[in-house]
Amino acid sequence: MLNCHNIVVQNTSESTERIMEQRKILIADDDHIEKESLATILHREGYETITAGDGKEAWEKIQQSPPDLVLTDLKMPYLNGLELLSEIKAHYPEIEVVIITGYATVESAINAMKVGAIDYISKPFNVEEVKIIIKKTLEKKELQEENIQLRKQLKEYYQFKNIIGSSHAIQEVVRILKKIVNGMSPVLITGEEGNGKELLAKSLHYNSPRKDRPFITVNCGAFQQDQMEREIFGGPNGKGVLEQANHGTLFIDEIENLPIPLQVRLLESLKDNMIRVTEKNQRIPLNIRYITASTVDLGRETELGNFREDLYYRLSVIPIFIPPLRDRKEDIPLLLNHFLKQLNKEHNKKIRFIDSEAMDDLMTHTWQGNVTELYNVIQRAVILTEGEVINTDVFPDRLNEVREEEVLVIPKIPKHGINLKEEVEKFETQLINHALKRTNGAITLASEMLKLKRTTLVEKTKRLKDIAEY
Structure with a gap:
């Protein structure tokens, strides 16, 4: 029996506040009147503005304090607009550049866009047009920055260190993931529902060289056969997940529910690294890391004739088994710590302990729903607990209905049946x-x-x- 469990709450997440409140714009133009006029307009719109009378001065100011956006004339002394653009894109690719041009040099401005400028403004200025161009440019930049921040958060969330567990089984899973992370070999993850198979798949993806490429998920238990075929291989109205996941990772969950005819097509794509798009009469090359998951023993399913043996061997080059939570009870305290830190923050609570009776119930429950069930029970407990200590009063009645020594595991029946x-x-x-x-x-x-x-x-x-x- 475990005594009160001390929960130490730490705030390790990054702030999700807006990346910047005021945007900085540098205006480079050797025409003093137009430069200051433009600076005044933008300052009234709430932007911080910096000015430079030539390309050399602009480049020096950019190096001292990089702005979010540069407005530069094409024709300037010392360093012209195209030369300044080249320096910016070589050293500060995140800075957006808008070209200022006279009518006679519009063609040059368009050429500048081909090498990195995002837009151009013609002289004489149309004030409203200037406002619209700059607003759209900075909105696009902000969206890009938010996407970069989101990718960073995803990479942090799915680090291997966030796979929680001290049991030998979980440590072995992490060891295997670290060894295969840079490879291309297909991975088959098996285990009961609620055990974190998708978490492992995402951890493998976001720690791999493909981390900035697509991670696409499809669940074979969610579709009828004709719908599943369109979902995986595409159709007249759109791409399937194979095309969507190209150059990234495809996670196929509940692969045991994939009908035999579609198993044949998937096997063909795996063998040839191609997808045949019948409607377009095309064969598209594929570069995909395949990760599949199943709640049943696929090896046994091949013996029963429910799953193609050749496809099974293709998909299970790296097999990973996640034992049920009831077989690795030593992981429960660590999972509780992790969940309580997270839920305290989400629900603005300050829970520090789980009393001994409640902890005993958590350790002896059978957890048929595995980690998902544990999380749901603790989420309910956190919401209902008013003080700093969780006790059995906030647990659902079912928690103690079945003890470990009385558990009877009822197998999940796949669509093709069981023996x-x-x-x-x-x-x-x-x-x-x-x-x-x-x-x-x-x-x-x-x-x-x-x-x-x-x-x-x-x-x-x-x-x-x-x-x-x-």
Whole structure:
């Protein structure tokens, strides 16, 4: 039994406030009147403005304090607009550049856009046009910065250090991920629902060289066959996930539900690194890292004829198994710490402890829903707890209905069915083992508990596999 569990709350997340409140614009023009006129207009619009009378002065000021946007005339002494543009894009590619040009040099301004300028403004200025161009340019820049920030947060969130667990099984999973992160080999992740298979897939992607490329997810259990075919391979109205994931990572969840005809098409794409788009009569080259996930034993499914053996071997070059949470209870305290830090912040709470009785319940519950169920229980507890200590009063009634020693695992039935006889034998074996365990191996007592004749139970213990000795 565990005693009160101390939760230390730390704020490690980055601020998500707006990246910049006031944008800085540098105006480079050797025409003093036009330069100052433009600076006055932009200053009234709320921008910070800096001016320079030639390209050399502009470049020096950019190096001292890089602006968000540069407005530069094409014709200036010492360093002309195109030369200034080249220096900016070589050393500060994040700075946007808008060209100021007279009518006679519009063609030159268009050429400047081909090498990195985002737009151009013609002289004489139309004030409203200037405002619109600068507003759209800075809005686009802000969106780009927000996307960069989001990608950074995703990369941080999916770092391997955020795969929580001290158990040997989880440490082994992390060890394998680190070894394969830079490769292309297909990965098959298996385990019960709620165990974090998609988290592992995203961690592999966001730590890999493909981290800035697409990560596309498709769940084979969410579609009928005709819908699934369009979803994966595309159709007249759009690209499928294979095209969308090109040069990135494709995560196919519940792969066991992929119908045999579509397994054949997927195998073809895997073998040829191509996708055949029938409607366009095209074959598109593919460069994809495939990560698949299943809640069933795909090896067993191949033996039963429910899954193509050749596709299974293609997909399972790197197999990873995530054990159920009930088989790695030592991970629960670490997961609780992680969830409580997160939920305290989300719900503005200051919970520091889980009392001993509540902790005992958490450690002995069977967690049929695995980590997802644990998170939901703790989320409810955090919301309902008013003080600093979580107790059993805020747990759902179901939490203590089934203890670990009484758990009976009911298999998930895939769309193509299961072998009922085998599953019934497994279920029967589990019941007999529980009865023998509770009676310390006493056949007579166990037979009474199971409402069987003693001789019947003896016969079953001889016939069934995996009957434990007590």
